[in-house]
Amino acid sequence: MIGLFLGLLILALLLFWLGQRQQRSAGLPEGRILYSDMDVGSKPERPFYDPELGLTGKPDYLVQSGQDLLPVEVKSSDAPSEPYQSHIMQLMAYCYLVARSTGRRPPYGILRYRNRSFAIDYSAAREEQLLAQIAEMRRLERSGKAMRSHEEPRRCARCGYARHCPQKL
Numbered sequence: 334m335i336g337l338f339l340g341l342l343i344l345a346l347l348l349f350w351l352g353q354r355q356q357r358s359a360g361l362p363e364g365r366i367l368y369s370d371m372d373v374g375s376k377p378e379r380p381f382y383d384p385e386l387g388l389t390g391k392p393d394y395l396v397q398s399g400q401d402l403l404p405v406e407v408k409s410s411d412a413p414s415e416p417y418q419s420h421i422m423q424l425m426a427y428c429y430l431v432a433r434s435t436g437r438r439p440p441y442g443i444l445r446y447r448n449r450s451f452a453i454d455y456s457a458a459r460e461e462q463l464l465a466q467i468a469e470m471r472r473l474e475r476s477g478k479a480m481r482s483h484e485e486p487r488r489c490a491r492c493g494y495a496r497h498c499p500q501k502l
């Protein structure tokens with residue numbers, strides 16, 4: 334009986350260790366993955382929504398690390414030498430949404446490229462920058478002068494606003 338108990342204990346420890354190792358090799362911080370956009374067949378979770386800013390979005394992962402909830406945005410490309418500003422702002426928007434929706438401000442978020450991950454601090458300065466960019470976007474929207482910033486039909490094909498966007502390629 335004791336042998337069976339020890340065997341199960343060792344098996345449980347081995348599975349735990351393998352899970353941790355898999356998570357580390359995926360470039361994610363240690364912690365529990367709460368949901369994943371990539372789970373084939375899993376029910377999609379609701380996006381976060383902030384009515385005050387009219388902002389909505391859903392990170393690829395949400396990881397619990399201690400008391401913190403950390404958004405993770407996954408990019409399929411190789412990592413640049415430093416993360417693109419647009420990717421940082423997207424991640425900061427998720428941090429903002431997590432903070433507004435849960436009352437728990439993430440100290441940072443994770444940008445995960447194919448070969449490398451970056452932890453990006455959700456600082457007061459970055460939050461200010463995010464809010465300023467959103468205010469500028471809203472101003473451009475109202476003025477009707479918002480212009481497409483690229484010539485890539487593939488980006489439009491994947492875009493959640495494509496159905497309503499007058500500048501779709």
Ligand code: SF4
Nearest residue numbers: 481489492495498501
């Ligand atoms: S559909 Fe419109 S908003 Fe979306 S990527 Fe294309 S131009 Fe940009």
